[in-house]
Amino acid sequence: MKITVYGPDGCSNCSRLKEKAQNVVEENGFDADVEKEGDMAKLAEKGIMSTPGFEIDGEMVFNGSNPSEDELQELIEDRL
Incomplete structure (x- = not known):
């Protein structure tokens, strides 16, 4: 899986x-x-x-927000 944070x-x-x-x-x-x-x-x-x-x-899963680690975990698990 490849996760990219754009900014x-x-x-x-x-x-x-990203962290x-x-x-x-x-x-x-x-x-x-x-x-x-960052480009x-x-x-x-x-x-x-x-x-x-x-x-x-x-x-592209979302933009313009910064969800919690729990929300990120759910987003990633949904795509496994």
Whole structure:
């Protein structure tokens, strides 16, 4: 599984979301790679108007919010 957090460099909300997603993956032993994409051209390609954006295996799951670790865990489990 590939998880991508989209947001510009220096976006604290985006960095926190990546950290939370990484924690969820590690704590639950999910086979997933978590990456952060800060390239504004890629954000525009994905149609992200409000950061952070959150994608799992190429599917944009949400953008413009920063859910709790429990909510992230549920989102990831639903796609296993």
